[in-house]
Amino acid sequence: MLLRLEPRQTSSKWMQYATPLIAAALTVITGVILFTALGRDPFLALYTFFVRPLTSVYGIGEWAIKATPLLLCAVGLSVGFRGNVWNIGAEGQLTMGAICGGGVALAFWGNEGIWLLPLMLIAGAAGGLAWGAIPAILKNRFNANEILTSLMLTYVAIQFLGYLVHGPWRDPDGFNFPETRLFNDYGLMPVLVEGTRLHAGVILAVIVTIIVWIFMSRTFQGFKVQVAGQAPAAAAYAGYSQKGVVLLSFLVSGALAGLAGISEVSGTIGQLQPVVSPGYGFAAIIVAFLGRLHPFGIVLASLLMSLMYLGGESLQINLNLPLAVTGVFQGLLLFFVLGSEVLVRYRIKLTATPKEA
């Protein structure tokens, strides 16, 4: 008995919807095995991980808050991934967005106005856009691999933030803690629901998602990106600029990651710290794939990923399990998402004897 893969004539529509569910189910099953191996009650652990964080209004607010930066980053990344452009430096662009937006808040500290928050958002998006433009320019001008350059620039951005909060931007009245001043009220995202931390960044993320969906499915530019990804030869023949696709992908994903950064800083943290993100920019890569690179799929995927962050914290608080469980689950989920992808493009056939293809 041997398993054999047989290419499908057309990719399976049914499987396109089923595979994310299969992947999520396999992750849960692996979770049961893992928790059992750790000597914990697997069902209590799963309950603590997936359900318990959502049993209060405050918890649901946290769920949406954590989904916000994931959604913003992943929707941006999906544009590039569809065009076969690999920006994996969203974490760095997010950090740069936080730095630039936060810098505006600090620059106008003491004479704020209602205009401050919009200005911070613009500066944040611009910071992420500029940081994202570097790998795109290096790719277009010097043919440098964008995966490596965007990732290297992430390390640079994180160290730069460390330099700022330890050095020139440190709060003068902060007892030498590596933090900036707290932003003034004008520099904070308005809270939407009393009793939660749910802030207006969520609305921003939803609007952006809809805009990206319209862009990708209803505009000529979006069409060019898709053709460049699925059929590079056809794109070249049609005269679509490959360089244009690279630049556009990086500018969009960079700007959205930057927006995620400033939204996070002005919405939940309220100041700049050495660490502003627990890896949202990297997790967004998983979110983009789990959502099958479609804006609405990504909304669901970012909610699931957000729940994984909350679940990790919940396990730590309630069952004294390490926070690193979240990272393990994230990796597993991406493995299963990618692995089950094979079902979309191939049929699995059982053959009685090994057959030479």
Added chain:
Amino acid sequence: MDGMDTAIAILVGTIRAGTPLVFAALGELIAEKSGVLNLGVEGMMLVGAVAGFIATVLTGNPYFGILAAIAAGILLSLVFGTLTQVLLTNQVATGLALTIFGIGMSAFIGLDFVGTPIEGLKPIPIPFLADIPIVGPLLFNHDALIYFSIVMFALVSWFLFHSRGGLILRAVGESHHAAHAIGYSVVKIRFLAVMFGGAMAGLAGAYLSLVYTPQWAENMTAGRGWIALALVVFATWRPGRVLIGAYLFGGITILSLHVQAVGYDVSSHLVATLPYLATVIVLAMISRDATKIRLNAPASLGKPFHPGA
């Protein structure tokens, strides 16, 4: 003699800082020569580092640690091999997944070992040669892994360009359809190449946690796996240039540490950006000649192979 001592210290530090890059980049070189792009080097290094460290703590013998690190690297590379070679997943995305998983997994299993002290690998002075002034401490007073990295370099260079196996490996990387038509098992050869990459990445991780800074800390590779990937491109897929590139980067790391030690008042955060900035700049400089990259890169790099297709 004080200046001379400093110079020797810097050069020895350079070799030590470059060695994990030598291991990881040579492993990735073999994988890429077979046509597989494995972006999971960072993840395999981390899992190798933590496995090596834990095995050393438990057995008290760093050489068992090294074996454990190799095994862990291979184990993770098997996951990558299965996904990309059997289930035909996208290699870029799968490599990223491997890194994300490796970061999470190593943090998870290493949790109880953060801050545990161990006795790292000791230098093995080579009799007589180590006593030669200047040259002795520079070349003949290193730990076993540094000597081994040179042996591996020689082996990889010989294998790739002077052995039948190397010729087959390169053929698979250049045109998997042609290699398949002649009767070579593309998937099997690629699996072996990926496993070698995993073993070498595991070794690179072990060097960090057993020798370079003998301890375990979450995410301790700090992007070295990615620098190793960049090195393979810098080197235009040639082992000799991989070696030179690895030591150059080791040198940049050590020099930036010395700048601070000498007393210049530079932020440690800004200094820490130097190796990454250098990687970006060198990568842009080397890649500028697109034809050179195209001629040297394995033609099937990153492309999935399905015999029926």
